[in-house]
Amino acid sequence: MMTLSLAIVQGFQTEIKKKVIGFGSHIQITKFDSKNQIEALPISINKDFYPDLKNEKGIKHIQVFANKGAILKTDEDNLGVIIKGIGSDFDWSFFENYIVEGEKLNIDSTKKTNHILISESIAKKLHLKLKDEVLCYFIQQPPRYRKFVISGIYNTGLGEMDEKVVIADIGHIQKINNWEDHQVGGFEVLIDDFDKIDEMDELVYNRIGYDLVSTSIKEIRLDIFNWLELQDMNVIVIISLLILVCGIDIISALLILILERTNMIGILKALGSRNKSIRKIFIYNAGYLILSGLVYGNILGIGLSLLQLKFGFLTLPQEAYFIDVVPIELNFLNLLLLNIGTLITCLLMLIIPSNIIANIDPIKSIRFD
16 A cells, blocks of 8 residues: 555656646746746847757756747637747747647647647637647737647646647747747746756856746646645655554564463573563564565565556546546656664564563463463
8 A cells, every 4th residue: 555655646746747748948038027927028149148058967858938928819708818929949848748639730830830839728728629720819909810720739738728729830929019020938948857946046146147037837836836746745744654563563563472472482481591582582583573564565565556557447537637547657666765663663563562572581471271
């Protein structure tokens, strides 16, 4: 149970992080005055920091983006969305895995494409399907609109984002906002190691100009990352309770062993054995039981985890958990530490009850039946 709990929580955290980062990258660079706003003031891609950051160790990729509030309208329905404009440098490695119909956008820096990528949720609400045309009214004065063609439909399961994000050519946003071709809403920075995101965020912040600001995805989506941190507390509570149960079980087993071997303890004491050496015998036996339990527990836990990874037979309601299959991530270092911690904790819990051996009288124990 401890193995499964650890594997499921780690898998869940990893999958949710991937989805959140897929929509917003690890770090975003925007104008200082535009921080935490949907529509940002323009930044020139000719900034001095841009080519330097591309070659910085730990940074995997940098891409441009621009967001714009809009309303998608059909003959019968309309829906408020965020148009996310992307360029030819966009990293499709995330969205490619979640496109359920059609294909990704083919962005060419020399000409704009009228194709867009919408979510399955938006498609259902507006009764749209692949290759349908849809009018998009941009929220500004005076209002302006574009006619787009749906080239692909995606479904990440991240409900909040799926319900409002539409992927389009950044050229349309540049034209609507009267920007130059070299102006964008900001930069999205992808890094190699999520565990170093705070360190890389500080590095990026120190490299960009005083009028710009870098914001990590942990700050942008504070709600989700706080929720994921709560999962760590959940698994700590679960593992602590399970270790406590294991400890109580092994203490019970030790007391039964002592009770069954009371005569033997009396004989050993009568022959001159010390309490310490007798205690060692019982603790070693209890340790053997603990190790046996760990071996069988690991075989069962890791085996079930591998079966879930292969076949995904345990499912979840995607609307509530953002994923439709129970995720598994096996980190063998964490499993090793879990086993060592469990073994040491259970052995320490045996020290006090094993003191009962010191109170056993040799004469009475030899007669004990």
